[in-house]
Amino acid sequence: MQARLMQRLEELEQERRLSPLPAVVVGGALVVSVGLLQRMQDKQQATTAMFARETERVEQVAMTAVMEVERNLGYEPTDVSNQKCGYDIDPRIPKTGQLWFIEVKGRIATGQTVTVSKNEIITALNKPENFILALMKVPPADVIDSNCSIRYVQQPFHKEPDFAVTSVNYNLQELWQMGTAPQ
Template identity: 45%
Template sequence: RASEIGTREPVHSRYERIVFDKSLVAPRGTPRAAFVCPGHPLLDAVLDLTLERNRTLLRRGAVLVDDRDEGVEAHVLLYVEHTIHDGRPAGEHDGRTISKRMIFLDFGPDGPRGHLQYAPYLDFRPLAPDEPHPHEILSRPEFAWIDEGLAGEAEAYAAEHVAPEHLAEVRDARMAALNKTEAAVKDRLTKEISYWDHRAEDLKLREKAGQTNVHLNSREAAKRADQLHARLSQRLEELALERRISAAKSTLLGGCLVVPRGLLDKMGGHTKEPPVAPSDTQAIAARARRIVMGVERDLGFEPTDREFEKRGYDIESRVPDTGRLRFIEVKGRVEGAPTITVTFNEIVTSLNKSEDYILAIVEFLENGGHRVHYLRRPFQRTPDFDVTDVRYNFAALLRRAGEPS
């Protein structure tokens, strides 16, 4: 399979050790392991085979439950794959793939609600055996809006929003890199060409004066200059092809229906009052974000609220001097609260961005004031796959946290 998909290295028939953590590649006293990460032929081949055998499951879809949603309005997540090409030849394809991204389109009864780049389904769970069957759920009048027309709406939305956004992001980054590369290529090769042109002229004059060089003559020096000219032209042509960046049409891969916990309770005849009204919870969260954004500005950073983009954090804070980003998840709790709930995606994001991730805890005091605590590397390991959220002891997190910085 590796040869079919064109991996640069073959897949071995057996591996003595493989690891997914770079720090475990060569611990003392053990054989060196293969570091399996995106781009490794073993991982690429396994992913390709898995998709080949199970892609139809994505098309069939699934019904998932959002236990954190006490409402009764369901929504649909549609998965689209979007690819960016450049102008370099790539076999039978129009261009070489330089970026491929899976985007999750969020649709509600009133139409598209936005799109997400991370895996939102990790915060949901499958239906339990004692819960309504998918057919029973889909037969309800609340789901009449879910039909085949959603596929067309998804394609139109992706063409209008996903493709331009992805293209602009990739193009900006690639163009900046290509401009630097072109400048470096021109500088280096032009200097070499000038050197050999000068060397050829110098040798020609010496040869006319009867001073021959047994190791190098003027024709050989001129030939090297010509070769460098050709090499420069070829490299500039390659860079020109790399600048021909274009977006392919998005491909709809599948989807899932996300049913809120509140709707399942309603269908089962259960009534459960949430401990805090959703509007109050949202107000507390919004107030906590405003406080943390103010703290970030006071520290000299440039914060942006990303709460509604569902990226696994709430605030993106830019360091002005370097452009580096701080990823801040905000939790607002009243003084003495027992726990803080963190979603699977928030934990995974913190582990993936461990150097720049901050858990900001806003503690609302009884006297109306508040305290802000910053905790770096808040989570130590990934939860089990079937976990949608984890509750952490509030007091224990505060003991590990420090002043904002």
């Protein structure tokens, strides 16, 4: 027992003499998200707000223009965009009572793509003879252009999107070339 006591006291004395070495940093990394940096610089809020206002303006200009075109063609258009039925306007032909289903896509004139929801694509595929995709290139807010043109694309989609797809981006220029002037 005496020997074990002496050995243990010796171990404790050695532990008292131990001193830790300073930490050595080999490397480091700081990961910061872009969103956080933009918020800290207050850029994201301004960009997002401007984008939302511009999108709303472009959509409203396009809807108003297509409604006017339909009236000029002698049809009776109704705005159903808030009903989320797969199209925005359903103009009725007065003499026959036939309905068209028009999905309006207004894009800023420099836009490259058109985003179409799965619901809009399925509606177009279910009513191929009556569905029209109306495209309008709208100038920026600070540009006055009375010659904004509208193109109507009939049967713009050829296949149903995959099950998990919520929307599809299409090339604006390709769709534009498929279209014709409203008639």
